[in-house]
Amino acid sequence: MSKIISIHSFRGGTGKSNTTANIATLLAMDGFRVGVVDTDIASPGIHVLFNLDESEITHSLNDYLWGKCTIEQAAQDVTGHVGGEIKGQIFLIPSSIKAGEIARILREGYDVGLLNDGFRDVIDRLNLDYLLIDTHPGLNEETLLSIAISNALVIIMRPDQQDYQGTAVTVDVARKLDVPKMLMLINKTPTSLDFDDVRARVEQIYNAKVAAVLPHSDEMMTLASSGIFSIRFPDHIVTKGLRSLVDQLKA
Amino acid sequence: MNESLFDNTLKELEARTEDIRPSDVVMFSEPLRSALNFMIRLGRFSLTELSEKLEFTREQSKQIADHLVERHLFVISRFSNDEETFYESRLSSLTRPLTRPPSDIWKKID
Numbered sequence: 001m002s003k004i005i006s007i008h009s010f011r012g013g014t015g016k017s018n019t020t021a022n023i024a025t026l027l028a029m030d031g032f033r034v035g036v037v038d039t040d041i042a043s044p045g046i047h048v049l050f051n052l053d054e055s056e057i058t059h060s061l062n063d064y065l066w067g068k069c070t071i072e073q074a075a076q077d078v079t080g081h082v083g084g085e086i087k088g089q090i091f092l093i094p095s096s097i098k099a100g101e102i103a104r105i106l107r108e109g110y111d112v113g114l115l116n117d118g119f120r121d122v123i124d125r126l127n128l129d130y131l132l133i134d135t136h137p138g139l140n141e142e143t144l145l146s147i148a149i150s151n152a153l154v155i156i157m158r159p160d161q162q163d164y165q166g167t168a169v170t171v172d173v174a175r176k177l178d179v180p181k182m183l184m185l186i187n188k189t190p191t192s193l194d195f196d197d198v199r200a201r202v203e204q205i206y207n208a209k210v211a212a213v214l215p216h217s218d219e220m221m222t223l224a225s226s227g228i229f230s231i232r233f234p235d236h237i238v239t240k241g242l243r244s245l246v247d248q249l250k251a
Numbered sequence: 252m253n254e255s256l257f258d259n260t261l262k263e264l265e266a267r268t269e270d271i272r273p274s275d276v277v278m279f280s281e282p283l284r285s286a287l288n289f290m291i292r293l294g295r296f297s298l299t300e301l302s303e304k305l306e307f308t309r310e311q312s313k314q315i316a317d318h319l320v321e322r323h324l325f326v327i328s329r330f331s332n333d334e335e336t337f338y339e340s341r342l343s344s345l346t347r348p349l350t351r352p353p354s355d356i357w358k359k360i361d
Contacts, residue, residue, distance in 0.1 A: 112272065112273075112342065113323065116340065116341060117341070120294055141272050141273055141274060144277065147273075148276065148288065148291050149294070177288055178288040178292075
């Protein structure tokens, strides 16, 4: 049975899209068929990690929401874009990166119910094992929808006071939506901090399992979203943390 | 399940004049919230399953489901037959309402 996993953070800049792309890649390396939907319509970006050029995006999530194409037509096979040995397949449903189309969706809004239909349809039509939803930071109807239909939720935060407070809101909402599995991922942790202490503190505050504590990484910064970190740095401590997260999501 | 709990649940739904969105589900009282969370995650389900989750009678659950269909949270599935009604969760057909900015900024972007 296929699983829907939402990846969310209350604040921006936590590494949400990067984490989503890496989870997708690690799952596909294990032989799974994985779909990734960029629901961050206002500020899309995950296509960059999959090296998908604007000229290659024939249809986007926006087109689907406007009835111009099916959700399947908006899904692009990016397996060959990530490099490495991928036994499964990765399909990306990108949001439009055209300024006029972003403006239109912000101005006119769209049928949120269509997103729900699209998520279900794309799982069936592409025979997906996993559908990953890269959400918009903060809380809005789309994010709540994503969490409401997800089998698992990954909440990403940095060890930062603003993140601590905002994450509490997300955790509270996720609990009210009865998410079956909720995992915390602490990202960009300064290496000067005691990781075990950070983990214990977060688990105590939110009463939720921390899947991994990832250090701030100069290699990640240098890669600058030009590829998939776990492919470029397979033995890196960040990749090991992401692998642990994926194993917990699969369990 | 006592009658007053059903009556309160029904009143909660009857008080709504707009389509039900995910943010509304979060605010519903029990047992409605938990039952809806479960059904939404299932995606496709029967009246029997809804009734079991709500712990209301089949007739009471049908009344609840009718309201949820009216408010576009559920749609009746084409697989329904004389013996069983099946539903699919839709989570509102409303277009997300947005406030137009006071300036004419959109024209500049277009």
